Amino acid sequence: MSFTFKDRISISIFGSSHGSSVGCILDGIPAGFKVDENVVNLWMTRRAPGQSSLTTQRKETDNVEFISGINNSYTDGGPITMLIRNKDVIERHYDELRERPRPGHGDLSLFLKYGPFRNYSGGGFLSGRMTAPLVAAGSIAIQLLAEKDIQISSYLQSMGDIRIKEDRFYDDLEVYGTKSRIPDSVSDDKADELIRHLQSQGDSTGGIVKTVVKNVPAGIGEPFFDSVESVISHLMFSVPGVKGIEFGDGFQLGRMNGSTSNDLFRMKDEKVKALSNHNGGILGGITYGNDIEFRTVFKPTSSIRKEQETVDIKNWNNTTVRVQGRHDPCIAIRAVPVVKCVTALSLLDLYLRRQSSYKGNFVNESSYGKDEWN
Ligand SMILES: Cc1cc2nc3c(=O)[nH]c(=O)nc-3n(C[C@H](O)[C@H](O)[C@H](O)COP(=O)(O)O)c2cc1C
Ligand SMILES: C=C(O[C@@H]1CC(C(=O)O)=C[C@@H](OP(=O)(O)O)[C@H]1O)C(=O)O
Numbered sequence: 001m002s003f004t005f006k007d008r009i010s011i012s013i014f015g016s017s018h019g020s021s022v023g024c025i026l027d028g029i030p031a032g033f034k035v036d037e038n039v040v041n042l043w044m045t046r047r048a049p050g051q052s053s054l055t056t057q058r059k060e061t062d063n064v065e066f067i068s069g070i071n072n073s074y075t076d077g078g079p080i081t082m083l084i085r086n087k088d089v090i091e092r093h094y095d096e097l098r099e100r101p102r103p104g105h106g107d108l109s110l111f112l113k114y115g116p117f118r119n120y121s122g123g124g125f126l127s128g129r130m131t132a133p134l135v136a137a138g139s140i141a142i143q144l145l146a147e148k149d150i151q152i153s154s155y156l157q158s159m160g161d162i163r164i165k166e167d168r169f170y171d172d173l174e175v176y177g178t179k180s181r182i183p184d185s186v187s188d189d190k191a192d193e194l195i196r197h198l199q200s201q202g203d204s205t206g207g208i209v210k211t212v213v214k215n216v217p218a219g220i221g222e223p224f225f226d227s228v229e230s231v232i233s234h235l236m237f238s239v240p241g242v243k244g245i246e247f248g249d250g251f252q253l254g255r256m257n258g259s260t261s262n263d264l265f266r267m268k269d270e271k272v273k274a275l276s277n278h279n280g281g282i283l284g285g286i287t288y289g290n291d292i293e294f295r296t297v298f299k300p301t302s303s304i305r306k307e308q309e310t311v312d313i314k315n316w317n318n319t320t321v322r323v324q325g326r327h328d329p330c331i332a333i334r335a336v337p338v339v340k341c342v343t344a345l346s347l348l349d350l351y352l353r354r355q356s357s358y359k360g361n362f363v364n365e366s367s368y369g370k371d372e373w374n
Pocket of ligand 1: 126302303
């Protein structure tokens with residue numbers, strides 16, 4: 001079931017970039033939640049292509065059609081089905097790529113796995129377009145988590161050699177008030193300049209998205225195979241272009257000592273507080289009240305206008321390709337809302353699991369003193 005993530009909640013995605021539509025079925029959400037469809041569409045707009053000169057010029061409104069699972073703004077307990085129509089499809093950009101797989105994209109893998117039946121136009125289902133349904137589902141998860149005051153901040157931390165001045169929890173207005181989603185005006189201007197330069201060179205760049213989650217209750221995450229890190233990573237690697245994720249200080253921990261990497265505990269206002277966050281708020285795969293912090297790296301967009309070496313998969317000889325069409329010069333810019341939404345789906349899944357392994361349920365929280373979670 002490669003198009004389905006199934007746990008306490010399940011998410012199935014369907015469609016392809018140049019087919020009639022893309023969409024998803026989100027199952028396992030209890031009945032009785034109020035879902036604001038405008039909030040869903042706000043997140044869709046934040047991810048949609050063609051919103052600025054720094055992104056692909058494909059123009060999609062990405063309005064969600066709510067097919068099932070939400071009745072008079074409330075979840076009814078059934079699968080939530082959402083459909084997003086593809087409108088601005090130009091197939092001829094992919095004619096040449098039928099026989100000349102783009103280096104760095106999934107074209108060759110798709111051919112080797114599915115042969116001539118593969119859906120290659122627009123990258124088929126190996127397209128960033130498949131993140132539209134992930135955002136539709138994730139924006140519902142964001143709303144549910146907000147009821148528990150669990151807040152997620154995702155922003156572009158770096159693009160190429162440009163890095164944000166300060167890492168902290170940025171609210172959405174700060175992030176989406178920028179051109180590049182780096183919420184620091186000096187870096188934002190530099191990113192804008194870099195993208196324009198790359199566009200003139202027919203090239204692209206990578207980027208890193210930082211995520212901070214605050215007000216996470218202690219006790220979220222299951223030991224071993226379903227640790228917080230595992231579930232977030234499982235879902236995050238479904239996002240095309242993701243090549244790495246690190247929690248807390250991540251790979252830097254390999255260069256530290258125990259005496260500098262341990263997050264020391266102190267009592268503050270009758271609660272345990274950690275003095276630092278080198279472990280990203282997760283110990284033993286389980287949260288303990290600190291913020292969750294992690295970084296997700298996106299590779300540079302593979303579809304660039306520079307001529308590149310490839311093979312002809314009809315005649316099996318060496319050739320070159322120059323990719324035409326409308327592409328993101330930096331995937332990470334548009335991936336910022338995707339990372340936030342995927343984080344929300346992961347945490348909602350883990351949150352609901354913890355609840356059901358304890359007592360009560362997500363909706364009827366009256367039996368829960370909030371203190372029991374801290
Ligand atoms: C929001 C988003 C937008 C993307 N836009 C493009 C694009 O315009 N051109 C492109 O070649 N790849 C783009 N990608 C990345 C490709 O879809 C991805 O590199 C490809 O599916 C191969 O998968 P992999 O990079 O994970 O190996 C985008 C990804 C995301 C998440
Ligand atoms: C359509 C979206 O982004 C697309 C992702 C993408 C890719 O290869 O991933 C390639 C481009 O597709 P096309 O050549 O059809 O314009 C992007 O525009 C989207 O994110 O909604």
